[in-house]
Amino acid sequence: MSRMLVVERDAARRDGLVSALTNAGFRAKAVSLAEVAGQLASHRVELLLVGDGDLRLLDDLPRNGDEFTVPVLTLIDLGNVSGILASLSAGASGFLSRDSSSEQIVAKVKSLLRSVDPNDSDPHQITILGDGTLTERTYRLARLVEALEAVCDDIRTLQLRYEEEQLQRRKVEQALMESEAFYQSLVETLPMAMFRKDLQGHVTFANRLLCEAFCRPSEEIIGRTDYDFFPRDLAEKYRIDDRRVVETRQNFETTEEFQAQDGERRFTHVVKTPVYDASGNPVGVQGIFSDVTDKERAKIELSQTKTRLQAVLDAATQMSVIATDVNGLIDVFNTGAARMLGYTAEEMIGKQTPAIIHLESEVRKRGEEMSQQFGHSFQGIDVFVEYARRGQHEEREWTYVRKDGSHLTVNLIVTARRDRDGQIEGFLGIATDISARKKAEEAMRKAKEA
Missing domain, CATH: 3.30.450.20 (PAS domain)
Structure with missing residues (x-):
């Protein structure tokens, strides 16, 4: 069974090489750079695999003329053309890309272990031009052809990669142009x-x-x-x-x-x-x-209209004008309402409903009457606004409760407030204090009975 030594700094790649060769039936052993000489002296080694991080080992290997006494296969980056040529010039039998698969490595090893092509036994003098300097090195023809083929393959790979990058660049540029055209169209329209x-x-x-x-x-x-x-x-x-x-x-x-x-x-x-x-x-x-x-301008006109309306409402000091939204929350409370009930507009607007100024028992009784009339339950704000919702207005006598707890009788008219589309946006209640009139009527009634 052929014995092989693997010299590779990368632990994962080193273990992978040993495993691949062992599975292929070879006796493979991972050794350090310092252990190579001892292994070569004490064992019959058929092949030496050297990673590109340890290529200086080639300078110290025993030779038989221009050849190493042990075939050497280097694992090297295909983009490192100078490294490939240097290893072949030093006497390496071949090379493989560091990214080669296990199958490719095993196939290459088997190829090297077979007999060397007799037509490739003579060295050839080649002059290589690099960085403006002429350098003479001796290569075996097959190795040089192999190196040049690998370089050509690498160039073809780079060419394909370049063409793909150019294609992607054109796509990006096209997308950018379309994006800019869309943006320009958007901002102009x-x-x-x-x-x-x-x-x-x-x-x-x-x-x-x-x-x-x-x-x-x-x-x-x-x-x-x-x-x-x-x-x-x-x-x-x-x-x-x-x-x-x-x-x-x-x-x-x-x-x-x-x-x-x-x-x-x-x-x-x-x-x-x-x-x-x-x-x-x-x-x-x-x-x-x-x-x-x-x-x-419409907002200014609306504000001015509201101001004028508020002035009219505030001038009506002898009547209470209270308006609510559709949920019954007070949003208008004029000066007449404040004088009549003792509350300020700040205490009522956006904070209270008309329930605060009504007798609960009176509201409940009216709700029962309406329930019998319409066939379903009425309570809260519904008691006051049901007729307004039906497009009518309702005029009734109610008892108002002042802030100090005293009572007064009012004549209350409730109507709906509608927007431009005719939809109900709230309700308006206008009340007049009829307490004095009610007292006079009661006095007249008692006088007639006397």
Whole structure:
């Protein structure tokens, strides 16, 4: 049985080589660099496998002329062309890639152990050009051909890898172009003006709507700053906003009022976000803004309308006006209600329902009456608003309970509040204090009975 020595620094690869050779029927032993000489002197060794980390061993092996006394097979990286040629020049019988499979290694070993080709017995003088220096080394023809074939294979592998990388690069470039085209299409079709600025405040991008808003082509916007388009105090504010976005790395959103070039007062809704480079460092600010003048004017008009309505309600000091949302939570409590009941608007709006100003027994009794009338149970806010839900209004006498616990009789009218689409958005109750009238009626009744 052939005895072989394996010299390899990598423990996993060394154990794998020994195992593969042993399984193939060879006597293989792993040895260190220092143990090789002793093993060669004391045993008949048929083959020596040397890893590329221990190629200096070749300088110390015993020779018979130009040949080693023991065939040597080196395991070397195919990309290490100089190492391959050096090992063959030193007298190695062959080489294999370090990444060769167990089957390839066993096949190569068997090939080397067979008789050497007699046509390959003569050395040939070859001159190799490397780094501008001519070096003469002696190779056996078969080994040189083998080395050159391996180098050619490696070059072909590299060529295929290069072509694959080029293909992948073209795919990435195509995807990038498509992504940029999509982004460009997106920002140009958004119904909002969009811009980008660098850290110094220079505009680096402006979409079509921004150009239209500035009444200038992009060539007259790119590269300029806010100071070229706005009054200095406004430009300073915009720069402060930009720096805040970059320093905090948080979005900034606001609605701003400005005076257009035609002198009209207008409003814009602005959102600014930080822009980052591939390393995650902020490199500028991106912003979008849209004209919200109509919306802001509507809000102002609504606020003014509410103010006028509140003034009307507050002027009605002799009647209580209380409004609720659909769930019964009070959202309007006028001055008349405050004077009548002793509560403030702050105590009632958004915190209470009308139940707080009603007698529980009276509400329960009315609920029982309605249950008999409509065939299902009524309680809470439903007792007051059922007719309003049905498109009617209800006028009834109720007993109100003041904050101090005293009672008064009121005439209460309840109607529904509807939005523009006719959907109920709440309820309105208008109450008049009829306590004095009720007392007068009671006095007249008693007088008639007397």
